[in-house]
Amino acid sequence: MRTIFTTGQVAKICKVAPRTVSKWFDSGRLRGYRIPGSQDRRIPREHLIRFLKEHGMPLGELEDEAMGKLLIVGTGGEVLAGLTEMLGENEFKLETAASGFEAGIQAESLHPDGVVIDFVMGRSEALMIAANLRKNAQYSDTVLVGLISDEDSASGFDRTLFNETFRKPFDTALLAERIKTLVSRKKQLA
Numbered sequence: 001m002r003t004i005f006t007t008g009q010v011a012k013i014c015k016v017a018p019r020t021v022s023k024w025f026d027s028g029r030l031r032g033y034r035i036p037g038s039q040d041r042r043i044p045r046e047h048l049i050r051f052l053k054e055h056g057m058p059l060g061e062l063e064d065e066a067m068g069k070l071l072i073v074g075t076g077g078e079v080l081a082g083l084t085e086m087l088g089e090n091e092f093k094l095e096t097a098a099s100g101f102e103a104g105i106q107a108e109s110l111h112p113d114g115v116v117i118d119f120v121m122g123r124s125e126a127l128m129i130a131a132n133l134r135k136n137a138q139y140s141d142t143v144l145v146g147l148i149s150d151e152d153s154a155s156g157f158d159r160t161l162f163n164e165t166f167r168k169p170f171d172t173a174l175l176a177e178r179i180k181t182l183v184s185r186k187k188q189l190a
Helices: 007-014 018-026 045-054 060-066 077-091 100-110 123-135 150-154 172-189
Strands: 004-006 041-044 068-073 092-097 114-118 143-148 164-167
Touching (some): 004 007, 007 060, 077 092, 114 172, 164 172
8 A cells, every 4th residue: 555656656546647746736736745855746645635535536546545444234224324424425435234144244345444333133243243353363453333222231241342332322423423533543554
């Protein structure tokens, strides 16, 4: 995963001439820095992604890096509709799974940045999904969020499996905002 781009690399991504990228840079529209003692320009990934989004340009090969991937397990209705609306299709790619088996298959193909597990599917299955994800080295830094009811929170379980738990009823907007924060933190460390 490249973090710094040359003007030539940016030109290929944007499908424009390198001189066009230099003009964007020189006018201040595309942020970056010059190599000391040289006229060469370098553009950090986050500035390039911001530039492309601001100008409605396709992200191309940067799309996987720019978009968060979220797997929502066992929940539907209001919560799913709310998350879909608030996380939007520009920021997150959302996939759903109804069971632990389906969650495993989706996790393999999606490689999610975050997984929301609703305990409505059954406490033991929800905990099993979280434990299996934590055991797999590929998902050790995946953000796990548990949606629990009063019964689940009253009886003890290993909360260290989850980065965050939300007790029902909760504000879906708050959940969406927390997911954005946790996933963006994870992506910055990667």
